[in-house]
Amino acid sequence: xxxxxEVGHAIDKKAFxxxxxxxxxxxxxxxxxxxxQGRFPVLLLISGVDGAGKxxxxxxxxxxxxxxxxxxxxxxxxxxxxxxxPFMWRYWRALPPRGRTGAFAGSWYSTPIAHRMAGESSxxxxxxxxxxxxxxxxxxxxxxxxxxKFWLHLTRSGQRQRLRKLEADPRTAWRVTKTSWxxxxxxxxxxxxxxHVLRLTNTSWAPWSIVxxxxxxxxxxxxxxxxxxxxxxxLGEKSVKKRVFAPPxxxxxxxxxxxSALNLDRTLAxxxxxxxxxxxxxxxAELARHRAFARRSLVLVFEGMDAAGKGGAIRxxxxxxxxxxxxxxxxxxxxxxxxxxxxxxxFWRQLPRWRHVTIFDRSWYGRVLVERIEGxxxxxxxxxxxAEINDFEHELVTAGTIVLKFWLQIDRQEQLRRFxxxxxxxxxxxxxxxxxxxxxxxxxxxxxxxxxxxxxxSTGRAPWVIVPANDKNFARVMIAQRVVKHLERALRV
Amino acid sequence: xxxxxEVGHAIDKKAFxxxxxxxxxxxxxxxxxxxxQGRFPVLLLISGVDGAGKxxxxxxxxxxxxxxxxxxxxxxxxxxxxxxxPFMWRYWRALPPRGRTGAFAGSWYSTPIAHRMAGESSxxxxxxxxxxxxxxxxxxxxxxxxxxKFWLHLTRSGQRQRLRKLEADPRTAWRVTKTSWxxxxxxxxxxxxxxHVLRLTNTSWAPWSIVxxxxxxxxxxxxxxxxxxxxxxxLGEKSVKKRVFAPPxxxxxxxxxxxSALNLDRTLAxxxxxxxxxxxxxxxAELARHRAFARRSLVLVFEGMDAAGKGGAIRxxxxxxxxxxxxxxxxxxxxxxxxxxxxxxxFWRQLPRWRHVTIFDRSWYGRVLVERIEGxxxxxxxxxxxAEINDFEHELVTAGTIVLKFWLQIDRQEQLRRFxxxxxxxxxxxxxxxxxxxxxxxxxxxxxxxxxxxxxxSTGRAPWVIVPANDKNFARVMIAQRVVKHLERALRV
Numbered sequence: 001x002x003x004x005x006e007v008g009h010a011i012d013k014k015a016f017x018x019x020x021x022x023x024x025x026x027x028x029x030x031x032x033x034x035x036x037q038g039r040f041p042v043l044l045l046i047s048g049v050d051g052a053g054k055x056x057x058x059x060x061x062x063x064x065x066x067x068x069x070x071x072x073x074x075x076x077x078x079x080x081x082x083x084x085x086p087f088m089w090r091y092w093r094a095l096p097p098r099g100r101t102g103a104f105a106g107s108w109y110s111t112p113i114a115h116r117m118a119g120e121s122s123x124x125x126x127x128x129x130x131x132x133x134x135x136x137x138x139x140x141x142x143x144x145x146x147x148x149k150f151w152l153h154l155t156r157s158g159q160r161q162r163l164r165k166l167e168a169d170p171r172t173a174w175r176v177t178k179t180s181w182x183x184x185x186x187x188x189x190x191x192x193x194x195x196h197v198l199r200l201t202n203t204s205w206a207p208w209s210i211v212x213x214x215x216x217x218x219x220x221x222x223x224x225x226x227x228x229x230x231x232x233x234x235l236g237e238k239s240v241k242k243r244v245f246a247p248p249x250x251x252x253x254x255x256x257x258x259x260s261a262l263n264l265d266r267t268l269a270x271x272x273x274x275x276x277x278x279x280x281x282x283x284x285a286e287l288a289r290h291r292a293f294a295r296r297s298l299v300l301v302f303e304g305m306d307a308a309g310k311g312g313a314i315r316x317x318x319x320x321x322x323x324x325x326x327x328x329x330x331x332x333x334x335x336x337x338x339x340x341x342x343x344x345x346x347f348w349r350q351l352p353r354w355r356h357v358t359i360f361d362r363s364w365y366g367r368v369l370v371e372r373i374e375g376x377x378x379x380x381x382x383x384x385x386x387a388e389i390n391d392f393e394h395e396l397v398t399a400g401t402i403v404l405k406f407w408l409q410i411d412r413q414e415q416l417r418r419f420x421x422x423x424x425x426x427x428x429x430x431x432x433x434x435x436x437x438x439x440x441x442x443x444x445x446x447x448x449x450x451x452x453x454x455x456x457x458s459t460g461r462a463p464w465v466i467v468p469a470n471d472k473n474f475a476r477v478m479i480a481q482r483v484v485k486h487l488e489r490a491l492r493v
Numbered sequence: 494x495x496x497x498x499e500v501g502h503a504i505d506k507k508a509f510x511x512x513x514x515x516x517x518x519x520x521x522x523x524x525x526x527x528x529x530q531g532r533f534p535v536l537l538l539i540s541g542v543d544g545a546g547k548x549x550x551x552x553x554x555x556x557x558x559x560x561x562x563x564x565x566x567x568x569x570x571x572x573x574x575x576x577x578x579p580f581m582w583r584y585w586r587a588l589p590p591r592g593r594t595g596a597f598a599g600s601w602y603s604t605p606i607a608h609r610m611a612g613e614s615s616x617x618x619x620x621x622x623x624x625x626x627x628x629x630x631x632x633x634x635x636x637x638x639x640x641x642k643f644w645l646h647l648t649r650s651g652q653r654q655r656l657r658k659l660e661a662d663p664r665t666a667w668r669v670t671k672t673s674w675x676x677x678x679x680x681x682x683x684x685x686x687x688x689h690v691l692r693l694t695n696t697s698w699a700p701w702s703i704v705x706x707x708x709x710x711x712x713x714x715x716x717x718x719x720x721x722x723x724x725x726x727x728l729g730e731k732s733v734k735k736r737v738f739a740p741p742x743x744x745x746x747x748x749x750x751x752x753s754a755l756n757l758d759r760t761l762a763x764x765x766x767x768x769x770x771x772x773x774x775x776x777x778a779e780l781a782r783h784r785a786f787a788r789r790s791l792v793l794v795f796e797g798m799d800a801a802g803k804g805g806a807i808r809x810x811x812x813x814x815x816x817x818x819x820x821x822x823x824x825x826x827x828x829x830x831x832x833x834x835x836x837x838x839x840f841w842r843q844l845p846r847w848r849h850v851t852i853f854d855r856s857w858y859g860r861v862l863v864e865r866i867e868g869x870x871x872x873x874x875x876x877x878x879x880a881e882i883n884d885f886e887h888e889l890v891t892a893g894t895i896v897l898k899f900w901l902q903i904d905r906q907e908q909l910r911r912f913x914x915x916x917x918x919x920x921x922x923x924x925x926x927x928x929x930x931x932x933x934x935x936x937x938x939x940x941x942x943x944x945x946x947x948x949x950x951s952t953g954r955a956p957w958v959i960v961p962a963n964d965k966n967f968a969r970v971m972i973a974q975r976v977v978k979h980l981e982r983a984l985r986v
């Protein structure tokens with residue numbers, strides 16, 4: 001793995017100065033075009049062994065580039081806001097928007113490597129995390145990011161030499177601590193773990209570049225050249241090619257599916273409704289205050305055709321919760337900051353802290369519903385979204401977040417009835433727009449997309465609940481009950 | 494202060510139900526118009542004594558309104574990310590954007606009142622904080638926010654009665670803790686402190702509404718009605734009136750001012766420059782790693798005419814800093830999320846954590862420079878900005894942030910020379926745009942605005958440094974030196 005980085009490289013000062021002039025001018029120019037185009041972000045991972053010159057090369061990039069559009073994203077121990085969210089939250093939060101460059105000093109690789117080195121995780125656990133990282137990076141790349149990963153390497157003796165050199169210079173002596181020397185003793189262990197990590201994450205979409213860290217000039221130029229070459233290549237491409245890797249969705253043989261097979265006639269009479277609803281609301285109120293929920297959080301997703309009764313059902317849940325504890329997030333058009341990031345970014349930023357509940361009124365599933373049907377994204381985009389969404393929810397669940405998703409199903413006649421009712425009632429009139437009528441015309445497309453979605457994203461730990469919603473009473477009680485049951489199971493109470 | 498809230502109010506269930514129907518419909522309609530207009534945010538402060546029904550009334554608002562556009566902003570003990578920023582940071586962070594309603598459960602009043610009650614702050618300190626709050630609220634209102642402050646009151650016996658009633662109901666018993674009862678013992682003390690706080694913050698732009706909390710129905714309707722009335726009134730107003738309270742800026746008697754009086758001929762030769770720069774950079778590198786900086790942070794502001802050399806000067810500073818420690822923030826057009834908040838919001842969100850440095854390449858002073866000159870905001874807006882900016886920086890400095898501001902001064906001939914040079918050099922060509930030439934035509938306006946700005950916002954603890962910048966070497970060394978000197982004084986090292 002590291003052989004090529006051990007053959008010995010050095011570039012003398014004169015050659016360095018000569019190349020630097022052009023390199024700098026071209027990097028600045030590329031950076032400007034990156035910003036003007038605003039098409040993709042650049043993510044730069046600079047990892048490697050202690051003393052291999054990560055900070056120096058990063059500082060060199062600042063010398064060459066425009067610091068206003070370059071950010072260093074550093075991660076030490078997580079803050080308490082980060083600790084209460086899934087592992088990847090802090091990285092999502094730091095992702096640079098399109099047009100900017102983010103240099104990760106410390107990245108999603110740091111913790112898995114450190115944990116494995118300290119014996120705090122098994123090889124199997126490490127490999128599982130690496131698999132998740134590969135899928136995460138694939139998502140970033142598919143979303144357009146230019147992702148460059150550098151591993152700065154030193155031989156064992158090279159490392160000791162570099163540390164001594166740093167110590168000798170008063171300007172850099174502070175960077176060498178006792179820990180640096182202690183860590184040289186684990187050189188072999190790190191080489192083994194890092195070698196394994198690099199092999200498994202050396203994917204075609206985000207390959208590692210292993211750089212000999214011994215000589216400053218060589219290292220600076222290697223990283224600078226590679227960054228420049230990748231940037232210029234990418235800037236020159238007319239548009240990102242979207243290739244469909246997955247086979248097209250299977251044709252439908254008949255009209256029978258999980259939605260059409262649903263019995264929508266189930267109802268609940270007024271008296272029974274009041275009693276049942278109060279019962280589940282009471283239980284929900286208890287669970288939300290339960291000790292077992294103190295280090296957990298809850299994410300609820302509501303999807304369904306227009307006028308399916310999402311808002312009313314949500315209101316019956318929030319009535320049981322402390323207003324300080326929940327947030328209802330309506331999902332409509334993204335803001336421009338949101339559009340400048342991968343599509344899941346705007347949902348990551350809304351994730352609840354411990355003891356909190358976030359209810360999404362429409363959600364990331366818009367990708368495989370409205371965006372698919374209206375052609376707001378390419379076929380390749382929504383096809384890959386199923387797996388990305390599963391990964392996202394898996395990440396949530398692994399971190400202790402409880403996830404439950406509701407599809408509220410009504411039939412076309414019922415929708416028509418509700419549309420007409422809304423047009424009649426003054427304070428509901430605003431709820432009905434020309435777009436609702438247009439969506440109604442695409443009823444079958446939406447139903448088909450919903451079936452695909454449920455088939456592909458209903459998992460044991462983040463299941464879809466299909467709710468017969470022709471009768472609002474029945475739907476509301478069923479939803480409250482399912483939330484309670486799912487919470488009870490997840491909290492083991 | 495509380496007399497009117499003690500005369501006894503109650504509304505029976507029937508009357509409540511009757512009024513509720515209309516109130517709800519109108520609130521929903523007002524909320525929708527608020528969103529459609531997107532002109533202003535609504536800030537709802539619900540404060541008061543324990544047991545006065547803050548949560549119940551908030552929950553009632555959720556019953557009446559659309560939860561998707563209503564957020565509860567709750568604050569308990571600050572997170573570590575909040576602790577490392579000024580006191581008001583967490584509230585700025587939570588401010589709802591235009592078109593939305595944010596209900597503050599716990600607000601900027603909570604801590605001052607609690608500290609005073611606990612004897613942790615003196616009356617003088619409390620009053621200073623209240624003065625700051627008044628100025629902050631004035632800024633919010635001037636920026637367009639509809640700010641409603643409710644204080645829910647109970648008599649001493651009424652409080653005990655309410656707590657017993659809550660305890661008796663199994664659904665609310667959990668809300669009464671031992672602390673609730675302990676706090677009843679300090680009823681008089683709270684009345685005194687709260688009375689004082691309410692009197693001093695009962696301003697014409699953000700008056701308090703004191704509500705008898707005894708009867709649920711009465712309290713709900715009082716808050717609901719007031720919210721509705723204020724909302725409808727404000728939604729009906731064609732546009733926010735901008736009145737100029739301050740007298741117009743004094744006419745200039747001659748051309749002599751802090752900028753024109755500057756000697757721009759000072760230079761620094763190459764050899765001396767290298768030595769001096771290295772000296773201050775070295776010292777800066779030490780200070781940034783100094784123990785005394787561990788719980789401090791640094792904010793640097795760079796302003797000046799186009800081509801004054803801001804970027805180059807900044808680069809000489811960052812070269813001395815660890816890339817993980819600083820962030821250069823270029824200030825151009827705001828994003829739409831930023832535009833939906835008060836103009837200072839986008840700078841608050843960039844404030845550094847402890848041990849970190851944020852360098853603003855242009856800044857909040859755009860308000861009194863480009864926005865003033867180009868008419869991007871009303872005269873009343875930029876006139877009040879001086880005081881708001883002073884308040885903002887005062888808040889920073891009080892929290893331990895070190896603030897220094899540089900105005901880089903060049904003359905017109907030098908600017909012309911640099912423009913022409915930029916047009917010649919390939920990798921600098923992008924730096925010169927038609928806008929730069931247009932700004933150049935307004936040279937005198939900018940100079941005048943800069944003089945006003947310096948006169949009105951240079952304070953002892955957040956001073957302006959006027960830098961003769963015709964010679965880049967001289968400017969860079971002077972800036973590095975001033976940063977070092979200012980840091981040394983602030984850190985007492």
